Amino acid sequence: MPLRTTAALAAGRLARLATRLRGGGSALPGLVTEKVDPAVLRHTLGSLPEGVVVVSGTNGKTTTTKMLVAVLRAHGLRVFTNPTGSNFTRGVISSMLGEISLRGRLDADIAVVELDEAHAIHFADQVLPTHALLLNVARDQLDRFAEIDHTARLLTTLGERTTAGVVLNVDDSFISRVRDVLGEGVRVGWFGVDPSIADRLPELQEADVRFEDPADRPQLGATDGLLLPSEDGRSLTVRFGDGRDVGPLTLRQRGLAAMINATAATTTARQLLDDRFDPRVAAEALESVNPPFGRGEVIDVDGAPLELVLVKNPAGFTVALGTYGGEPAATMIAINDNYADGRDVSWLYDVSFEPLRERGVALTSGVRAWDMALRLRYDGVDVGAVETDLDAALDRFLREHEGEPTRIFCTYTAMMHLRRRLADRFGLARFGEDPA
Amino acid sequence: MSSDQQLPGDVAALAEVPADKGEVHLVHLYPREMSIYGDLGNTRCLAARLRWHGYSPVVHDHHPGSPWPDQVHLVLGGGGQDSGQARVQEDLARIADRLRELAADGVPMLMICGMYQLFGEAFVTVEGARLPGLGILDVTTRGNEKRMIGPVVLDTDFGPVVGYENHSGSTVLGEGQQPFGRVRQGHGNNGSDGTEGARTHNVVGSYLHGPVLPANPWLADGLLEIAARRATGTWAPADVDDTVAREAHERQVRRLLG
Numbered sequence: 138m139p140l141r142t143t144a145a146l147a148a149g150r151l152a153r154l155a156t157r158l159r160g161g162g163s164a165l166p167g168l169v170t171e172k173v174d175p176a177v178l179r180h181t182l183g184s185l186p187e188g189v190v191v192v193s194g195t196n197g198k199t200t201t202t203k204m205l206v207a208v209l210r211a212h213g214l215r216v217f218t219n220p221t222g223s224n225f226t227r228g229v230i231s232s233m234l235g236e237i238s239l240r241g242r243l244d245a246d247i248a249v250v251e252l253d254e255a256h257a258i259h260f261a262d263q264v265l266p267t268h269a270l271l272l273n274v275a276r277d278q279l280d281r282f283a284e285i286d287h288t289a290r291l292l293t294t295l296g297e298r299t300t301a302g303v304v305l306n307v308d309d310s311f312i313s314r315v316r317d318v319l320g321e322g323v324r325v326g327w328f329g330v331d332p333s334i335a336d337r338l339p340e341l342q343e344a345d346v347r348f349e350d351p352a353d354r355p356q357l358g359a360t361d362g363l364l365l366p367s368e369d370g371r372s373l374t375v376r377f378g379d380g381r382d383v384g385p386l387t388l389r390q391r392g393l394a395a396m397i398n399a400t401a402a403t404t405t406a407r408q409l410l411d412d413r414f415d416p417r418v419a420a421e422a423l424e425s426v427n428p429p430f431g432r433g434e435v436i437d438v439d440g441a442p443l444e445l446v447l448v449k450n451p452a453g454f455t456v457a458l459g460t461y462g463g464e465p466a467a468t469m470i471a472i473n474d475n476y477a478d479g480r481d482v483s484w485l486y487d488v489s490f491e492p493l494r495e496r497g498v499a500l501t502s503g504v505r506a507w508d509m510a511l512r513l514r515y516d517g518v519d520v521g522a523v524e525t526d527l528d529a530a531l532d533r534f535l536r537e538h539e540g541e542p543t544r545i546f547c548t549y550t551a552m553m554h555l556r557r558r559l560a561d562r563f564g565l566a567r568f569g570e571d572p573a
Numbered sequence: 574m575s576s577d578q579q580l581p582g583d584v585a586a587l588a589e590v591p592a593d594k595g596e597v598h599l600v601h602l603y604p605r606e607m608s609i610y611g612d613l614g615n616t617r618c619l620a621a622r623l624r625w626h627g628y629s630p631v632v633h634d635h636h637p638g639s640p641w642p643d644q645v646h647l648v649l650g651g652g653g654q655d656s657g658q659a660r661v662q663e664d665l666a667r668i669a670d671r672l673r674e675l676a677a678d679g680v681p682m683l684m685i686c687g688m689y690q691l692f693g694e695a696f697v698t699v700e701g702a703r704l705p706g707l708g709i710l711d712v713t714t715r716g717n718e719k720r721m722i723g724p725v726v727l728d729t730d731f732g733p734v735v736g737y738e739n740h741s742g743s744t745v746l747g748e749g750q751q752p753f754g755r756v757r758q759g760h761g762n763n764g765s766d767g768t769e770g771a772r773t774h775n776v777v778g779s780y781l782h783g784p785v786l787p788a789n790p791w792l793a794d795g796l797l798e799i800a801a802r803r804a805t806g807t808w809a810p811a812d813v814d815d816t817v818a819r820e821a822h823e824r825q826v827r828r829l830l831g
Binding site: 487 | 724824
């Protein structure tokens, strides 16, 4: 371990202590560490015996990572991960600071990290991933990435640099094309939905930017996993080509998107574990995974459920409305336009809010509360009130709907703010202390 | 109409006034290829407002290869990826003469971002290649390394306008070309001359997303007035409640200009 890395880790720990005392964010200690030793990731993660797995894509990274980690741990692996959803390199380093000895030894067999598309490349500059799971490409925060084509290129580059194995989404042509650039000897696995539910794909993707159907859809093999939901849509089976099904099992997180994430995680776990993979162990692990913070997390508000649903792009919001919109609950929508949310709120016009028309929306909030109310007006959805201040809005929403099921759709920084308030009020785990 | 860009079918049914003032035909150019950043919202906004004013909106989605509709009272276009622009190039050349005639005849058009650039004289790439545009607006755009991104406030003939720009192309107006607006906050056409967009007859080109029409209802109604007069001979607007739009607009102005 180079001296510089040791110094960097010490500096990072000091910063971590300081931010903890101040109750601050999760990225700063990582930033400090990275400044002192830019190669800190290579020096710490580069030598893990079972490698480094990167999970990336526009939607579902946090959920999928959590599921994959749960399945691997259930098989006895010691897994390092960045469980906070802090998906920049400095977030990964921050997570590491709590688990590493000053000499730089990480007590783990394998690292599974979720990375934002742009930062995945920055990460790969420092430590080459042995494995990558690439989920999907959708329009997301175009003020940061500018073009969906660009996002696709970033993920392609990540695939190119992966050394041992990738798992790709067979239903997303931006992702499935990555197979054309893989290095020699890199193993390819596929996940996707069973052809019997292929008609549900458009609700998950933006078909308008996928011009060609890849005529050469890959032949799926023995260890590729397809999602097969049950008739009633509550449970699922991951069907492998060789008949070693995982499931039927029921996830704690609702909706088709979570089921696809589970399929992706299971397929990746199988590739990583190979002969050690046990379908029954995998199914049990998946059934025990709680939704990550704010991703359909259910909070007990004095006996009534409050669902906190993160929405950050048109595809994600559309899926969330499909999953939750039909089930009755008083609804609040909180839209911020800070950097981490994406500063342009145009994307709200690429979502159809018709599923909310019948019950209306009790309250819109956040910096762009009025723009959200305006958007709803154009879809004929009644809005009860507009309150830009998040705290005032939350108070009012809970007061006016006491004892009823409630649901809040929110952008990232609005979610973080509301989650913190809810944690204080209802004694929940704090950010960074997400229980496995 | 393509299945993935459909407007809510019952927008019309949501209006509480009879639709007895006549049909107004809107054409949305390339809703698949050239409609990122919520540009569909402009079409949705115009269709809904027409209905609220008592007109019957007819929306034509124009895809590459589609026949050109018989009646056209207003034309909309949006922003796209480079790959999207490449996909519409041939079709745009096919309908170019029609668009030029309609523009010269005073048909209102709103062209955002990528379509604004294509309505200009030319686009000059970073490498120096010159790609000709339709020449309806006398503007020339150059590819730039640096993107111009952020919230915008403008003064325009239609009143103050708020939106969000995100473009790498830097656009310069030809001599005598009117801008769409003057920049009070943001970069505008090129970040240096204080102009934003371009306007010739009733053709407006602009970099503003937002999408621009919902939060600037007087701009939407300004375009609709011209379209309705062409379609029906008169403009008889109803009393539309724009409280929410005004709040959204004014809050952005206050936030950005202080």
